[in-house]
Amino acid sequence: MREIGGYIELETFRGRMLHEEATKLNCGRNALAYLCEAKKIEKLYLPYFLCSSVPDVCEKLGVPFEFYHVDETFMPQFPQKLGENEWLYIVNYYGQLSNETLKRWKDQYGRIIVDNAQSYFQLPVEGVDTLYTCRKFFGVADGAFLYTDVRLERELQQDESFERMHFLLGRYERSANEFYAEYAANNKLFAGEPVKMMSKLTQNLLHGVDYEFVRARRSQNFAVLQEQFGSANQLTLAIPEGAFMYPLWIKNGAAVRKKLQAEKIYIPTLWPNVLRQLPENAIEYQLAANILPLPIDQRYGVKTMQYIVEKIKNEM
Structure with missing residues (x-):
């Protein structure tokens, strides 16, 4: 039998979910x-x-x-x-x-x-x-x-x-x-x-997610970083809708990642298993080691992107 009364649980959100039909x-x-x-x-x-x-x-x-x-x-x-x-x-x-x-x-x-x-x-x-x-x-x-x-x-x-x-x-x-x-x-x-x-x-x-806000914020942040790093980035990038992260590929990416940790800017090494499985001269090794996946998600705005740019340029 369904419970009636008692304390109220987490609110039920009624917005439309992206990929609802999947x-x-x-x-x-x-x-x-x-x-x-x-x-x-x-x-x-x-x-x-x-x-x-x-x-x-x-x-x-x-x-x-x-x-x-x-x-x-x-x-x-x-x-x-x-x-x-x-x-x-x-x-x-x-x-x-x-x-x-x-x-x-x-x-x-x-x-x-x-x-x-x-x-x-x-x-x-x-x-x-x-x-x-x-x-x-x-x-x-x-x-x-x-x-x-x-x-x-x-x-x-x-x-x-x-x-x-x-x-x-x-x-x-x-x-x-x-x-x-x-x-x-x-x-x-x-x-x-x-x-x-x-x-x-x-x-x-x-x-409960505001998908249009998330999409716009991520795309905007990606565009800001692309404007600042596009000429230095070894990747030629399109700006995706609602981007995941900004992949900055620089020669000393692994070293810059370590230095940024001291600034409390945490840049992950995606798929560290690749570094264990492949030799250093493999393209996949270089992609895993030296791409900095920079955070551009909906928590952040242009000011945070500018702060990230400043810190990275000081270390490049």
Whole structure:
């Protein structure tokens, strides 16, 4: 029987959620697991420049995989043909692969999976299996979206998020350092989580997001940094809608990253596993080591961008 009365819980938000029509799952890696099971994928081709969670999913499911290279424009270097039930996994790094480019890959190879974890506001190409993760863009503990034309034949349990929210609530009122260990533990948690439907709590929070504000703020911040760093950046960049981060590739990026920590400007090394797996002369090693993914999210405005520019130029 439904409870009536008692204390009031978290408010229910009623705005429209971006990707409302997609399949709502508990995390990005399980969006891939969902696809592998539903489409009976027999082999995947993955880029070397990739988070270790993706090959981990393949190993967990017993799906064979091989790696391929990308170039300095993030374009896949994959000249071969796909075999039957083989799929090409394409990562849309920093939202730099346009839908026109992705459609060409779809037309050429047919069976592709697009990872839009870094391009939340880029809608999928029609007929292309596309996945999104929520934690990279919003203050939620979990959540992913998957566009696909198949459904699993089994019923999925719905996830619950209330026990994962402490580090987010703490970060809202205090410093990130105090709750970083909890944040890192939450990231590791999903390695052992089965495929589940997105929790009611995460869906509710996503219904409360002002998506147009987030899109505009991220795009504006990206444009400010591009104006300041465009001539020094070894990457030629387009300005994506609602950008993820600003990727600044400079020769001494790894050294600058360390110096910025002393200024309490925390620039992540995305996919440090690449540094362990590949030699220094590999393009993917250089991308992982020396690209500074600068924060441009909705928490910040032009003044913060100018502050970041000043600090980085002092260290370049």
